[in-house]
Amino acid sequence: MDYQFPEGFLWGGASSGPQSEGGSTEGDRVMSEWDYWFSKEPERFYRQVGPSVTSDFYHKYPEYIEKMKAAGVKSYRTSIQWSRVIRDCDGTVNEDGIQFYNQVIDELIRNGIEPMMCLHHFDLPLYWVEKGGFENRETAYAFARFAAVCFGRFGDRVKYWTTFNEPVIIPETGYLYQRHYPAVCDAGKAAAVGYHVQLASSLAVAEFRKSGCDGKIGIIINLTPTYCENPEKAEDRRAAEILDLIFNRSFLDPSVKGEYPVELKELLEAEGILPEVSEGDREMIRENTVDYLGVNYYHPRRAKARTTVYEGPLMPEKYYEPYEFEGQKMNTSRGWEIYEPAIYDIAMNLKENYGNIPWYISENGMGIQDEEQFMGADGMVEDDYRIEFIKEHLTYLHKAIEEGCNCFGYHLWSPFDCWSWTNAYKNRYGLLRVDIYDGCKITMKKSAHWFRKLSENNGF
Ligand code: FCB
Numbered sequence: 001m002d003y004q005f006p007e008g009f010l011w012g013g014a015s016s017g018p019q020s021e022g023g024s025t026e027g028d029r030v031m032s033e034w035d036y037w038f039s040k041e042p043e044r045f046y047r048q049v050g051p052s053v054t055s056d057f058y059h060k061y062p063e064y065i066e067k068m069k070a071a072g073v074k075s076y077r078t079s080i081q082w083s084r085v086i087r088d089c090d091g092t093v094n095e096d097g098i099q100f101y102n103q104v105i106d107e108l109i110r111n112g113i114e115p116m117m118c119l120h121h122f123d124l125p126l127y128w129v130e131k132g133g134f135e136n137r138e139t140a141y142a143f144a145r146f147a148a149v150c151f152g153r154f155g156d157r158v159k160y161w162t163t164f165n166e167p168v169i170i171p172e173t174g175y176l177y178q179r180h181y182p183a184v185c186d187a188g189k190a191a192a193v194g195y196h197v198q199l200a201s202s203l204a205v206a207e208f209r210k211s212g213c214d215g216k217i218g219i220i221i222n223l224t225p226t227y228c229e230n231p232e233k234a235e236d237r238r239a240a241e242i243l244d245l246i247f248n249r250s251f252l253d254p255s256v257k258g259e260y261p262v263e264l265k266e267l268l269e270a271e272g273i274l275p276e277v278s279e280g281d282r283e284m285i286r287e288n289t290v291d292y293l294g295v296n297y298y299h300p301r302r303a304k305a306r307t308t309v310y311e312g313p314l315m316p317e318k319y320y321e322p323y324e325f326e327g328q329k330m331n332t333s334r335g336w337e338i339y340e341p342a343i344y345d346i347a348m349n350l351k352e353n354y355g356n357i358p359w360y361i362s363e364n365g366m367g368i369q370d371e372e373q374f375m376g377a378d379g380m381v382e383d384d385y386r387i388e389f390i391k392e393h394l395t396y397l398h399k400a401i402e403e404g405c406n407c408f409g410y411h412l413w414s415p416f417d418c419w420s421w422t423n424a425y426k427n428r429y430g431l432l433r434v435d436i437y438d439g440c441k442i443t444m445k446k447s448a449h450w451f452r453k454l455s456e457n458n459g460f
Contacts, residue, residue, distance in 0.1 A: 003398045004459040008116065010409025012075035013068065013431065013453035014363050016121035016165065018051055019418040020078065023058030027096035033133070035420070037181040038219060049424035049436070054441040058100070063442060064432075065107050068415045071431045072455030075114035077294070077362060077411060078104075079165065080154075082146050089127050089357035091145050098153050099270050118220060119147050119204065122169060122180060122421070133182070134170060134193040134200070137278070144203035148211065157211035160445040162294055162362075163201040166252045168221040170197050174316060179422060187314035188273040195275035198229040198254050198285065205288035219255045220294035220362045223248050225342040225349075226301040227454035229323045235305035239320035242267065243303050246316050256293065256354045258286035271314060293350070294362025296413070297343055297393075299336040333427050335370040340392045347400030347407060360409035364393055367420070367427030380443040381433050383455040390447070392458060398459075412451070416442065 001282070024035055031039075057064055068076060084097035108115040120143065127387045128139050146230055147163065155161075164170075173180040175190035201219055208217040224247050228240035253261050259282075268274040302321040308316040329338040333337035342397065362448055366389040368374075373384050401407055417430035431448040435441040454460050 003460050010075040012073050012409045012411045013415030014077040015414045016079040017081035018123040020055045020057040022054040023054045029084045032123040033129045046426040047423040053232045055434045056455040060340045069111045072452030077116035079118040083125040117158045118162040118165050121165040131378050134196045140196045140200035142201040144207050147204035148207040151211040159215035161217045163204045165220045167197045191273040192275045199454040200287045214440040216291040218290045218292040220309045222296040223303045225345045229304035239303040241304045242319040254285050258289045260266045283363050293359040296363035300339045300342045334367050340396050344396040344400045347405035351405045358406045363413040364374045365413035365429045367429050371428040386447040389449045
């Protein structure tokens with residue numbers, strides 16, 4: 001064994017409620033922003049496959065859990081859909097939704113899989129969307145009330161909680177890059193939304209502490225380490241620093257340190273988009289930092305100073321230009337760079353600048369288009385590229401752990417093929433293949449067999 005991991009290391013996988021469950025109208029669930037958007041603009045979704053299809057986890061969860069176990073998954077993170085559990089703005093609890101998640105949690109535990117629950121995975125219920133979503137401060141308080149219901153109902157069995165998955169995606173893709181609802185481009189709104197999401201997270205952490213639950217509360221942040229083309233050049237360093245402030249430190253600092261970076265405040269102030277802060281907010285954020293972090297890592301960012309004048313609406317592009325270099329590795333299905341050493345850089349940054357907070361890789365993975373082309377004669381997907389991808393990332397994680405970083409697990413996105421927002425089923429990420437056009441038949445890929453050994457041996 002070349003790479004042995006610490007005892008009790010969590011080998012597992014992640015998915016989310018909206019991306020796996022389907023059953024979108026069952027158990028009296030109400031619409032989320034995704035159901036609504038799909039009903040209005042199905043053409044935005046790859047092959048017009050919407051959130052009501054997904055992988056049918058709602059009906060097939062016992063089989064999924066059994067097969068995840070066979071693939072060596074020891075811990076599973078998914079999310080509780082607000083729209084399944086709470087019926088309306090008044091906070092009326094939907095007992096059918098509670099019952100569904102109770103069954104899932106119990107089934108996971110029965111199979112020796114640690115349940116880890118996230119409370120928001122880009123899926124606001126429509127009744128809050130109609131009130132302005134996170135542009136409206138009220139939504140943050142409503143989120144905390146929903147969180148309190150979940151802690152009360154599931155907190156006796158769930159020990160690992162997270163408030164948000166990739167909070168920065170909410171302002172980034174909804175209010176700048178127009179890939180999620182409401183698909184507008186407005187930096188002022190983006191800043192306000194980002195602030196209210198952070199407030200919502202801190203309020204939920206406060207609820208968790210009040211609940212007295214015996215567990216830990218964290219947040220899942222997608223970190224995109226930022227590198228500049230020429231570290232000797234002050235303008236290049238500055239371009240990378242600004243991207244880091246916007247995309248990484250905007251949630252990392254308040255969640256872990258309890259305060260925003262001064263440089264970020266200065267930047268927003270200079271642009272005239274500093275969000276309105278109410279009395280008591282600062283204390284709320286300062287006093288309710290997280291116990292641990294989930295880190296989603298897919299790709300780095302490459303920045304150099306702009307060489308041309310930026311015209312157009314206020315966007316991060318105002319401050320930088322991306323650069324490419326010879327030998328840069330790409331996942332062409334996704335258009336994402338593959339850069340494994342960034343895992344080590346993330347780990348060292350958390351160790352040196354964030355008090356060595358406990359953390360785990362909550363997502364890392366390889367999305368592949370038309371994966372059936374790799375299917376062997378026996379129908380098994382021979383995904384050696386996925387095995388290599390995982391190994392290469394783990395090599396850097398191992399090095400960081402040897403050097404004292406506080407990482408307690410690795411979760412693959414995803415244990416099974418699932419729905420990816422407007423990309424729907426374009427890219428497959430799973431250890432388990434899901435045939436969505438054939439009754440969601442579930443089969444092991446080669447990587448599932450490999451992952452099982454990885455998890456059994458606690459290394460490779
Ligand atoms: C991440 C999201 C997750 C999934 C993967 C591919 O950014 O958290 O929902 O779509 O990307």
